Amino acid sequence: MSGKLLVPYVTGGIRPDWTGYVEAYARSGADMIEIGLPFSDPILDGPTIQQASYRALRQGATVRSILDDLTEVDVDVPLIAMTYYNLVMHDPAFCADLAAAGVSGLIVPDVPIDEVDELAASATAAGVDLVLLAAPTTPGPRLAAIARRSRRFVYAVSVMGTTGERDRLADDAVRLARDLRALTDLPVLLGFGISRPAHAVEAAEAADGVVVASALMRMVLDGADPAQVGAVVAEFRAALDGVGVPVPG
């Protein structure tokens, strides 16, 4: 076992039985699970997660309905919510509601670090870890601040642009992960464009693990059931477990 972390994603409310994906991911070796709370204007998302968000919203998914669904889920794996600031900023109870539903982390990618104080305070008060993101163009001093203020892990965004599948890991990704590793003892997880187990292996040379979303959500949009998507999560798990382990013979 390499100890590399695997964080698969699912859009909350994508199907009536969507929590089945959460359970399948947990059984397939996920270390944490990212739950997208769909928002109508997901500016950082590429076509796959956009489509998943719209589909969930059309089916009536709300923050409330998703958190209610999650209270019924019994998994040992930490749940990390991801959403946009719009859904968070008007609701003083947002972080407390997450905690009450068993969610222990939060990613809000459109809050710049200079404006994160209020949200960070309410997350801390609720016992929710606010995960901050860094990008390949983030300047050094800012990178240090992000590394210092992030909780649970630091999210290293592998490319400038939107979420979505890519053919190969960006060169900048490995450099960013290395830079962050030098700044913090928290795990550094790479995300954006990790679409195949081979990408995860490459990413894990420098990072402590990966976030995988679009590659899984494309399957979900195409109708794959929890067991089928869980099988792909298990492939990522097996690939990461092989990192740094000598090949026998």
Ligand SMILES: O=P(O)(O)OC[C@@H](O)[C@@H](O)c1c[nH]c2ccccc12
């Ligand atoms: O979809 P990808 O390329 O595998 O990347 C993960 C990413 O989608 C997921 O972590 C996430 C979904 N929406 C986001 C918005 C911003 C930052 C991160 C996210």
